Amino acid sequence: GTERTIFVVGDKKQSIYSFQGADLTEFDGMHAHFTAKFAAVGRAMEAMELQHSFRSAEAILRVVDLTFDDRVNRGLGGAPKHLAFHVDKPGRVDLWDPVPKPDTAEPKNWYDPVDILPDAHEHVVLARKIATRIRQMIDTGTSILEKGRPRRVHEGDFLILVQRRGPLFSEIIRACKVAGLEIAGADRLKLGAELAVKDLAALLNFLALQEDDLSLAAALRSPLFGWSEAQLYDLAHNRGDRVYLWQALRNREDAFAPTIAILDDLRDWADFLRPYELLERILTRHGGRRHLLARLGPEAEDGIDALLAQALAYERTEVPSLTGFLVWMQTDEVEVKRRLDSASRAIRVMTVHGAKGLEAPVVILPDTAKRADLVRDEIYMTGQGIALWKTPAAESPALIADLREDLKERQRQERMRLLYVAMTRAESWLIVCAAGDTGAGDDSWHALVAAAMDKAGAATAPAAGGDWDFGPGKRFELGAWPAPIPSAQTDAIRFADTLPTPGRWLADPAPEPPEPGAALSPSALGGAKALPGEAGLDEEEAKRRGTMIHLLLEHLPLSPRAEWPAIANALLSIEEDATSAEIETVLAEAAAVLESRALAAILPRALREVELTAALPELDGRRVHGTVDLLLIEPARVLAIDYKSNAIVPDHPGAVPDGILRQMGAYAAMLGQIYPGRAIETAILWTRTGELMAIDPDIVRAALRSTTTA
Structure with a gap:
């Protein structure tokens, strides 16, 4: 008979989805199972490896191999050994010195938002350093090789990978936008957590129910209207019992005429516009987008655009209404997942999990500091399938303590695989940096890479002394890195000086385009x-008779034969005011056509x-x-x-x-x-x-x- 084939593809070094059920033990178990099955019939189970890397330069692969030595390769199934397919491709690995925590915390004003980091915070400092470095690389014409030819780097060449979406993740996006860099924003966005979305939602809630005092107060204090705390207190205090905030505002129309004019306009249109159109009216006609970005910064644009996209998505699946949209948004915490495409020529910032399968000429790893091993599981499973509640560490019996340590070891192993995936996303240039304590040994990714750089013989300073162009740190590179390419902007300015003076045509109005002739039938x-x-x-x-037959021939094929008389009667009695006899005649003719051979x-x-x-x-x-x-x-x-x-x-x-x-x-x-x-x-x-x-x-x-x- 026909010989059957089993073909399994898997890379244990890239197994980073344990939270989705991936288990290396199960993979190894199935490998052993099929090996035994083949051996039972006298056949061999072939295990083949792909050692060549078609993505990364040799310099990057050498540092990767040295990073995962015998102490830390336990999660990779053995020390990796790579061969670069592009042996002549220049490569570079930079290791920045970690940004230390400030010695003393800056005193904060009582009115500062609790979730805004001070300027001296290590995450803020590192984020700004990364944005400044990218801006410098683009402006000075730093180049990379593409298909054997040098070209200037642009924003789309940079991929920034973090372990989790924490404060550093947000600060990097904010710093890049402040630096004027094109950035694709977050790969995942929790819509309800965005301040701009909260402000817009408060205004929409008020428009849906004018008696909602809290939503109106939140909208007035938001950048959409820019009221101060004193103005809101003055309006709300002593307004009388059972007087809604909206009525109190209307009673003082002379003092707050601009605010009332905007709210009246939106209330007039709230029942007639779709949610997307109403949001656009707030953002465009009444300057809401401009006010939100001025107060919250350019990073607020991601939340605004995601909310508009959700409004369009809601209108495609539901009967559009303002209250329906608000309920739809509040039914569950909406998380928007966006596909960040390198073709957009924008910096991509995402988690390592989200970058699986992606690549970029320049990869930056900023989230490499020391990280505590935390076991979040509340229930531990024994090898016999028995469920045990987690207990405090000091009070845990030996069995639970062993299970907890086993889970921590699995986390450490997966974190090693996560580092492997992160490092191998880079094609030409890998940059590793950190904020905070990096520990020593295998305490952090930064420490692991630092040890590998020393083994590789990385240089610690340029030959002439001083720091690298990125500051103190280490660099390991192989191959001839292409020289910077001067900016084309200089040539463009020089060329512009030679342009002739425009003639009268520049001031003359453009002629009206010819009217297209009416289409012939x-x-x-x-x-x-x-x-x-x-x-x-x-x-x-x-x-008239031909029109009736055409109507039937158009609509009848869409329905079962038994429903044709009812459909014909509904169509023709209304559309053509046909009598029963006429309907019967044309239906017979149309049916004969549709059922003809x-x-x-x-x-x-x-x-x-x-x-x-x-x-x-x-x-x-x-x-x-x-x-x-x-x-x-x-x-x-x-x-x-x-x-x-x-x-x-x-x-x-x-x-x-x-x-x-x-x-x-x-x-x-x-x-x-x-x-x-x-x-x-x-x-x-x-x-x-x-x-x-x-x-x-x-x-x-x-x-x-x-x-x-x-």
Whole structure:
């Protein structure tokens, strides 16, 4: 019989998702299980390794290998050994000296926000140093090799990875924005925690319920209105019993006219605008975005844009209303996950977990300080599957103490794998820095990399003495690093001095663009639409009857056969004021067409009511717009079918009225532009007889050429 194959791909060094159930023990167990199964039938289980790295330069890989020595490789399944595929690619690893904690904490003003770090805090200092260094690298033309050629670095080349989204994460984003760097923002955003979102939500809550005093007070104190504490106290204090804050504000219209004007405008529109439109009115018409960014800083823009995106998402899935949107947002704490694409040419800041599978020319690891081993599990599982409650360390029996230590060891091992993943995201340049205590030995990532840099023979200062361009630290590099590339801005300024003085055209208004001519309809290209025998019939009644049949042919295929009579009655009695007898007649004709053998193979695969627009050279470039009743698109051909309800049906294609042939010719010409290289076919389905009549392409083309557009 056929031999079956088992193909398993896995890299134990990159197993960093234990919180999602990943377990190296299970992986090893399954490997042993399949090895035994193969051995039982006399076959070998092949284990193959990929040692070449197609991403990182040799300098980075050498530091990675030296970082995970015998003491710390226990989480990687052995010391890694890499071979660089791009052996000539220059590489560089920088290790910055850690930013120490300040000796004394700065006294804070009582009114300062409790979650804002002082300027001397080590996280703030490091974040600003990183932003300054990136700004310097871009401005001085620092270059990297790409496909063997040097080019200037830009913001999209930088990937900043942290272990967790803590204060350092936020400070880096803030510092980069202050430095004027393009930054993609946070990869995950807890919408409810953003101050700008809280301010906007308070205003929306007031607009939904004017009696909500707390929301109105929060909105007035926010940057949206900029009230001081004294102004709010003056308004709210002694306003009387059972007087809402909004009513108290209205009673003092002369003193607070600008605020009342904005609130009145928003209240007038709150019941008529969708949530997204109402937010845009707040942010744009009334300057809300400008006020929020001025007070909260440029990092507030991420929260504002995410809230707008959530408003659009809500409108796509729910019936839009202000109260509905507020309930939808409060049902659960909304966390927005954003895909940070390197193609956007913006700095990416994310966790190492989020960067799995990504890469960048320059990777910065700032979150490498000493980190305590914390076991957050409240329940410990023994090897026998018994659940035990966590107890305080001082009171824990030996069994629970051993389980706690085992969990800590697993955390340490996974943190080693996390460091491995972080370091191997870098293509050309790896920068390792830290804020706070870095410990020694394997206490921190920074200490591990520092030991590896010493083993690699990293330089501690330039040959001429002093510090590196990033300050005190170490550097290890291999290969010839490309020289800086001068800024193109200088050449642009020099070139601008030689531009000629603009003429009068610069001050003259631009001419009005020509009005596009009205589109022609394929059914209005002239020519007879019926055979001579129909001349005595009521023309208006024939058009009405054709309209009713078209309506049925358009809507009936979407529903089961048993529902057709009810649908026909609902459509025609309202749309065309048809009698029961008329409905019965046209329904029978439409049903016969839909159930005919001619359409049996076409209808399930065809598109209905397809609109086409094109400028046709056959009509002197005039634009034509029409709707094809049925369109069948196949790899080699395209078939356009039009329904015709003529009372007298021609017995062969050559007898088809010229006006209908011109219409089909227009369809064929438009489809020829859309689907070049495919055979374009046209056909008419005569509803009176259910006959599908194919029309020779030469006939319809000749009919179209005979059309005059004068």
